[in-house]
Amino acid sequence: xNRKSPFYLNHKKNLALLYLLGTILAVANALPAxxxxxxxxxxxxxxxxxIFFAVxxxxxxxxxxxxxxxxxxxxxxxxxxAVLVVFIxxxxxxxxxxxxxxxxxxxxLLNISSNLIWINMDILVENFSENATTGLxxxxxxxxxxxxxxxxxxxxxxxxxxAGYYWVFIAAAVCLIPFLVILIKNRALIKCTENxxxxxxxxxxxxxxxxxxLRGIFFIAFLLNIFFSSAVVYIxxxxxxxxxxxxxxxxxxxxxxxxxxxxxxxxxxxxxxxxWGEKELLTTGISIIILALFLFFIVKEPNAWIWxxxxxxxxxxxxxxESMRETYFFKIVDAEDVSYINFFRITGPLxxxxxxxxxxxxxxxxxxxxxxxxxxxxxxxxYIFIYTxxxxx
Numbered sequence: 029x030n031r032k033s034p035f036y037l038n039h040k041k042n043l044a045l046l047y048l049l050g051t052i053l054a055v056a057n058a059l060p061a062x063x064x065x066x067x068x069x070x071x072x073x074x075x076x077x078x079i080f081f082a083v084x085x086x087x088x089x090x091x092x093x094x095x096x097x098x099x100x101x102x103x104x105x106x107x108x109x110a111v112l113v114v115f116i117x118x119x120x121x122x123x124x125x126x127x128x129x130x131x132x133x134x135x136x137l138l139n140i141s142s143n144l145i146w147i148n149m150d151i152l153v154e155n156f157s158e159n160a161t162t163g164l165x166x167x168x169x170x171x172x173x174x175x176x177x178x179x180x181x182x183x184x185x186x187x188x189x190x191a192g193y194y195w196v197f198i199a200a201a202v203c204l205i206p207f208l209v210i211l212i213k214n215r216a217l218i219k220c221t222e223n224x225x226x227x228x229x230x231x232x233x234x235x236x237x238x239x240x241x242l243r244g245i246f247f248i249a250f251l252l253n254i255f256f257s258s259a260v261v262y263i264x265x266x267x268x269x270x271x272x273x274x275x276x277x278x279x280x281x282x283x284x285x286x287x288x289x290x291x292x293x294x295x296x297x298x299x300x301x302x303x304w305g306e307k308e309l310l311t312t313g314i315s316i317i318i319l320a321l322f323l324f325f326i327v328k329e330p331n332a333w334i335w336x337x338x339x340x341x342x343x344x345x346x347x348x349x350e351s352m353r354e355t356y357f358f359k360i361v362d363a364e365d366v367s368y369i370n371f372f373r374i375t376g377p378l379x380x381x382x383x384x385x386x387x388x389x390x391x392x393x394x395x396x397x398x399x400x401x402x403x404x405x406x407x408x409x410x411y412i413f414i415y416t417x418x419x420x421x
Contacts, residue, residue, distance in 0.1 A: 054176025078388030084139035085381035115141035123197035167297025174289030185279025253379020285339035316345025321404035
């Protein structure tokens, strides 16, 4: 594509706008992400929290399976706006409701809408991406998202210490207002014109299973999300309730922990586009995650510097896997392949579902730290799927 052509310049402008929207959306997602398990812990036992997350993610998976039909019927922009409204209302519900059943229902809506909105964003970004620069485009996009994730933990811990858990959800809802305004104002600019290829659930699963590259990257993404489930749901509980870290300390630790997603993803995407294949970086990232999980299990000392270093190290691995997951997948699919994108994003709630179910079972028999050992062993299976991938270089 001619870099001076209006078509190219419009694509760059659209992508820049989507990067901004990704950052705003990430802040709204991240503000409650690391505190909601502890928030629920003020009302429910750890076993019930695991059940809540498991049920919420199961319902989310079912919803995602039928989401392409809604996008096909209404269009991606209208669908994005509708999901966004549900997202805002569910955040406000978490802050205002006190009845346990009501809390569970709005938590369910929050989990569903916060997953669906990223599928909408995937389609928008892919619509303005080129295969030759997919690695750089996707990693810039994810760096913009991760900037929001870095800002949020310190902010949420500050809000908790000064106002309480409820105001974290209100702050997240407020963050989504400018997102909605920008989206509505720029509807014509970022409107998708793709003729979406919608497959049945059975057709999508069969096509994915028969393609070794799609199958391999699907399972790698699934395993990464099992790691994220333990990292987002159970590490905050373990550090706060078992090791006694205060939220003022945890907020800083979690923000520093997420810096690798800013530091490493763009260079990794550039390397994958220009020099290396994705497999080498995937192998490195998985190895780092496994080692970090073993350290989580072994280290007992409640030292902020030690745990901060281990958490940072774990996210170095996760940032490499995440960037290569995105790069590889979006090099082999296009924006109109909404059914594949949909199936790929199921790996998020599916990983959280399996992760929380496993955790719920394990904490009945073992202390929580044994979950990290089990996930480390489970992550070794990723090497099999990496081996089956065909490098795009």
